[in-house]
Amino acid sequence: MKQHQSPTHSVAQAGTSEDATDVDVLVIGAGPTGLVAAAEALRHGLTVRIMERNTQRGMFSKALVVHARTMEVFAIMGIDRDIRAAGTPFAALNLHFNNRNKRVRVDLLDQPWGDTAYPFWLSVPQHDTERVLENHLTSLGGQVEWSCSLLELTDQGNVVEATLSHGEETEIVRARWVIGCDGGRSTVRDQAGITLRRTGAGATFLLADVKTTCDLVENEGHLFLAPDGLLILVPMPEPRQWRLIARVATAKQNTSTTEAEDTLAPADAARIDELIAERAGITFGAHDVSWTSQFDLSHGVAGEFRSGRIFLAGDAAHIHSPVGGQGLNTGVQDAQNLLWRIAEARHVSPEHAEELLAAYQIERRGTAAAMVDGVARMTAIMTSPKYLADRFRSLVAPLVVSRSFIQAKLARGVGMLNLSYAKQRGERGAGTWSVGHRLPNPLLGDGERLYDRIPNSGFSWVVCVNGTEQPNIAAAKLDADAPRWRGRPVIVLNESDLAEPDTSVRSGRAVLVRPDRYIAAVGPSGGTMPITGAATRFGEQANILNLH
Numbered sequence: 001m002k003q004h005q006s007p008t009h010s011v012a013q014a015g016t017s018e019d020a021t022d023v024d025v026l027v028i029g030a031g032p033t034g035l036v037a038a039a040e041a042l043r044h045g046l047t048v049r050i051m052e053r054n055t056q057r058g059m060f061s062k063a064l065v066v067h068a069r070t071m072e073v074f075a076i077m078g079i080d081r082d083i084r085a086a087g088t089p090f091a092a093l094n095l096h097f098n099n100r101n102k103r104v105r106v107d108l109l110d111q112p113w114g115d116t117a118y119p120f121w122l123s124v125p126q127h128d129t130e131r132v133l134e135n136h137l138t139s140l141g142g143q144v145e146w147s148c149s150l151l152e153l154t155d156q157g158n159v160v161e162a163t164l165s166h167g168e169e170t171e172i173v174r175a176r177w178v179i180g181c182d183g184g185r186s187t188v189r190d191q192a193g194i195t196l197r198r199t200g201a202g203a204t205f206l207l208a209d210v211k212t213t214c215d216l217v218e219n220e221g222h223l224f225l226a227p228d229g230l231l232i233l234v235p236m237p238e239p240r241q242w243r244l245i246a247r248v249a250t251a252k253q254n255t256s257t258t259e260a261e262d263t264l265a266p267a268d269a270a271r272i273d274e275l276i277a278e279r280a281g282i283t284f285g286a287h288d289v290s291w292t293s294q295f296d297l298s299h300g301v302a303g304e305f306r307s308g309r310i311f312l313a314g315d316a317a318h319i320h321s322p323v324g325g326q327g328l329n330t331g332v333q334d335a336q337n338l339l340w341r342i343a344e345a346r347h348v349s350p351e352h353a354e355e356l357l358a359a360y361q362i363e364r365r366g367t368a369a370a371m372v373d374g375v376a377r378m379t380a381i382m383t384s385p386k387y388l389a390d391r392f393r394s395l396v397a398p399l400v401v402s403r404s405f406i407q408a409k410l411a412r413g414v415g416m417l418n419l420s421y422a423k424q425r426g427e428r429g430a431g432t433w434s435v436g437h438r439l440p441n442p443l444l445g446d447g448e449r450l451y452d453r454i455p456n457s458g459f460s461w462v463v464c465v466n467g468t469e470q471p472n473i474a475a476a477k478l479d480a481d482a483p484r485w486r487g488r489p490v491i492v493l494n495e496s497d498l499a500e501p502d503t504s505v506r507s508g509r510a511v512l513v514r515p516d517r518y519i520a521a522v523g524p525s526g527g528t529m530p531i532t533g534a535a536t537r538f539g540e541q542a543n544i545l546n547l548h
């Protein structure tokens, strides 16, 4: 990246008239992460352009699972129903241990999912998720500019100059912010001088989307921990269509995960039948192999998610093993986290804008690193030929996953509902209503959930009041126009509104809720105590809002 001058002021500072920009946000890459970034930019009132070097949307299924937390992100965007309509929830995950002699069935729909409106893992091919996202972008007035590649970035302090190629022609765009959503081999990342070191997992995987003649239950997945290699069978929404993921012998010419986007067939129907028969004992009857890919598993996280006015999100920032099914979900959540920050940063002092933007890397890099590491360790346990790993798979794992509380943890944990930023933010508050945690979303007596009452953009307050008070009396006492609420909406949650008693909802508590439904601050709701003087660190985000 060319650097014309080093910024002498906070990069988050608003530009002056001499820093004329063409656009607030320039998004590079129109995969799921880029589409969410562009649509969220528009929803927050920013101008945006989104560039994609491909000529049109790809038809490969790639990521197959949308998780509950991602559905909550889609709900804030207003597209959860469209995504839900494009997919089918998995009914169960069947874990077959020790050459299929032991089997544990995890009934995914029957788990105690708790406080979410999306109690499932949703099977949706990536191209369908992208189609819904692109339609949404169009409905907001945006459009993907196809056949356009980023060539170079030049940081000029208050703007970033991007050189783009549209075929033979070159265009220079001056953007306030550039977001690199350009996948595992990110040009933005290279231009920003950020490195992403991949660690090989020492395992080669085969992926295939294939039809079967076999009468497998359509909406249940299978994981076979066979001695000769891991095998995963995932149902796809189209009848009799399945995704196969199998560990295979390593060959030299293999590529790494995100480079494996070709349709060259490393596996035909006969090889797929043979693999499944050997490891699962199923006569699969493979036909119509629509997409296959083989790659050496690797993973890694970029050293930084930001360089000045340039951000990385999605696969450009972190490479996952597809065994965990988290790549797309993490990218979507990155994009949402980043865009509300860029939007809010316009309204606050440069110092606080910088604080808001710096927290993107703190939260999302920490999350991605933990996730990549966790999936890598799990993959190693599932694929290692070592004696101890084999004993664990045959003896310990079946006992562990038979436990109902482990199954509940698996459903919610993989669904990313327990994802908290408290640790990354150095917060020590205990309980679900603490700073850095996802705001609980209890079911209310009228059939709604708390999230249904919260606006979809900006910060808002949720104030818990005593169950004996009428909601209108409680609301009047709070005086939603009082300066202490900084002009942000106040949502009153009366204990008596809850469908079921919940001791965690404590009257007298106010929480400041971020646009992504995470808790920014917690303090007392009433009395004369000013918000900024409340409990430890309660002031941080409230101060930011104070400085409008």
Ligand SMILES: Cc1cc2nc3c(=O)[nH]c(=O)nc-3n(C[C@H](O)[C@H](O)[C@H](O)COP(=O)(O)OP(=O)(O)OC[C@H]3O[C@@H](n4cnc5c(N)ncnc54)[C@H](O)[C@@H]3O)c2cc1C
Residues within 6 Å of the ligand: 028, 029, 030, 031, 032, 033, 034, 051, 052, 053, 054, 062, 063, 064, 065, 126, 148, 149, 150, 151, 181, 182, 183, 184, 185, 186, 187, 188, 207, 257, 258, 259, 260, 261, 293, 313, 314, 315, 316, 322, 324, 325, 326, 327, 328, 329, 331
């Ligand atoms: C074979 C395979 C199987 C997978 N299976 C799963 C799975 O089962 N579950 C799961 O969760 N994930 C899976 N993934 C990962 C998942 O597909 C990614 O995590 C997800 O696509 C990331 O989205 P993204 O938008 O960040 O990046 P991408 O989807 O990679 O999108 C990046 C976009 O940027 C464009 N681009 C690149 N460079 C430029 C440039 N210089 N200028 C303009 N445009 C550019 C690319 O053309 C591309 O369209 C799989 C991936 C692969 C390759």
